[in-house]
Amino acid sequence: MRTKKKLPEINAAPQADVAFQILIFFLIATTMDTDKGLLRKLPPIAEKQEQKKEDVKERNVFLVLVNRNNQLLVENQIGNINELRAKAKEFIENPYNAEDLPEKIKIEVPYFGEVAVTKYHVISLQNDRGTSYGAYMAVQNELTAAYNELRNQLAESKFNMKYDDFKDEDDPRRKAIDEIYPLRISEAEPRNVGGAK
């Protein structure tokens, strides 16, 4: 009987080259960046007829204006971006129940019981068409930071967790915190200051 011929081994060296080619294809054709940013909800557009003015008390409004030179006007005073976060926090929380800060209304919140919150506070952000996007984002970031810090403080003192640890949006603990510090940033309807477009 003839001895079985040994099959020559397949050369595996080019396998690396093939894999390299596929790798390079993926390096070029794909991107790593997962998109990150500030999430916001735009107000639904109001019909012209039923554009009613909401009755908002002066003390409940925190006005932030950004002009075309990226200068800030916070509560009718020339403001600095460094101080915006602290000011916004004080406004949202109104810790000493001050007269000129938003009114506190007692509501029933799960986990917390009866809490006095600034339920109707509004942070009104207005910008010019000439404001730079970067400046706008810096202001948005500071305002978000104010809310996040307050929420984190509360979450840590009550649940010993960070607010962001409540991953699920329907988490009742997260909802409770949202109820105490509701995100109320309102962006004004754009106005054409320099005449119609």
Added chain:
Amino acid sequence: MISFRSKEPKTVPGVSTASLPDIIFMLLMFFMVSTTMKQTSMMVHIRAPFATEIKKLEKKSLVTFVYVGIPQNTKMYGSLPRLQLNDAFQPIENLREFVEKERMDLSDDQRNKMTVSIKADKDIEMGIITDVKQELRKASALKVNYSAALGTQQAVFGNL
């Protein structure tokens, strides 16, 4: 006497490259899993503004991208900020139609979860962004993400 040295000169055995493909495949797998296909090629310059409070967008399939920036090819498209949708510049008026079309591609229960991510350059003026926002409101695409890069507090103030 016993000689410990062999007569013939020793040759260093070559390094086996048999495991090289495995390593490359491993890299390949990593990239296949962790990256996503490029959707569009950028036609505008975008340097994202910095922010500290950013959150990751959860579901990529629910996100529609809108790019606003100064065209890379200023000779051809001018140096004013423009809106790029998919692979072409579009006038702002077309945004509404675009968003509505994108929404139709989603299944019924996902439509209200659609997010529009605005990727804009930090040095452009708010005018065009305001127009984009108005157009999105008209299209009732109300969930908006202002795309930003993670930066330090200093970098955020540097946006100004």
